Amino acid sequence: NAGVTQTPKFQVLKTGQSMTLQCAQDMNHNSMYWYRQDPGMGLRLIYYSASEGTTDKGEVPNGYNVSRLNKREFSLRLESAAPSQTSVYFCASSTRQGAEAFFGQGTRLTVV
Amino acid sequence: SQKIEQNSEALNIQEGKTATLTCNYTNYSPAYLQWYRQDPGRGPVFLLLIRENEKEKRKERLKVTFDTTLKQSLFHITASQPADSATYLCALVVYSNASKIIFGSGTRLSIQP
Numbered sequence: 001n002a003g004v005t006q007t008p009k010f011q012v013l014k015t016g017q018s019m020t021l022q023c024a025q026d027m028n029h030n031s032m033y034w035y036r037q038d039p040g041m042g043l044r045l046i047y048y049s050a051s052e053g054t055t056d057k058g059e060v061p062n063g064y065n066v067s068r069l070n071k072r073e074f075s076l077r078l079e080s081a082a083p084s085q086t087s088v089y090f091c092a093s094s095t096r097q098g099a100e101a102f103f104g105q106g107t108r109l110t111v112v
Numbered sequence: 113s114q115k116i117e118q119n120s121e122a123l124n125i126q127e128g129k130t131a132t133l134t135c136n137y138t139n140y141s142p143a144y145l146q147w148y149r150q151d152p153g154r155g156p157v158f159l160l161l162i163r164e165n166e167k168e169k170r171k172e173r174l175k176v177t178f179d180t181t182l183k184q185s186l187f188h189i190t191a192s193q194p195a196d197s198a199t200y201l202c203a204l205v206v207y208s209n210a211s212k213i214i215f216g217s218g219t220r221l222s223i224q225p
Contacts, residue, residue, distance in 0.1 A: 092213075
């Protein structure tokens with residue numbers, strides 16, 4: 001049972017390049033989340049999805065887009081990467097409202 | 113503005129003592145409050161959840177209290193061990209269009225032998 005799987009684990013981008021971070025969960029969870037974590041700032045919510053086909057903005061959505069094409073997968077896209085988007089990105093899922101979130105291992109992204 | 117504050121960035125405790133971490137929030141009305149543990153280079157791992165109508169929850173050496181009047185949660189680790197050293201995050205489950213989980217900045221706990 002893999003849980004929440006994120007790809008890639010590491011990525012270096014040049015300013016202005018685009019990329020998609022992939023996230024998949026095999027726990028049949030309804031809710032999925034994308035967070036970024038910067039030193040001293042905890043986890044900040046970028047986007048979340050309560051169910052397949054729905055997405056909502058979190059605390060820091062600017063510069064990002066998301067897609068929830070099916071129940072398993074929730075992707076995060078950076079259309080034009082900026083150095084301020086250098087961070088560790090975590091995907092998470094939970095089975096129902098209020099339930100605990102299960103996290104992936106994170107993607108360490110550096111934008112130069 | 114909405115804020116979640118954890119009392120200190122770092123806390124050093126002697127082994128065997130009780131570690132107490134604080135989480136305060138403003139301008140949120142959470143239905144649940146959760147605590148997570150995060151080790152370096154890893155994703156957070158869920159520890160405990162407490163509902164808005166509960167005052168206290170226990171799990172082994174862990175205890176969480178939740179005071180919705182004070183807008184505060186306390187997280188206690190009794191008989192602390194060096195293996196408890198990690199960053200601890202509190203999180204609020206709040207509802208707008210759907211439920212979302214909002215995290216505090218965390219407290220880095222170090223247990224000294």
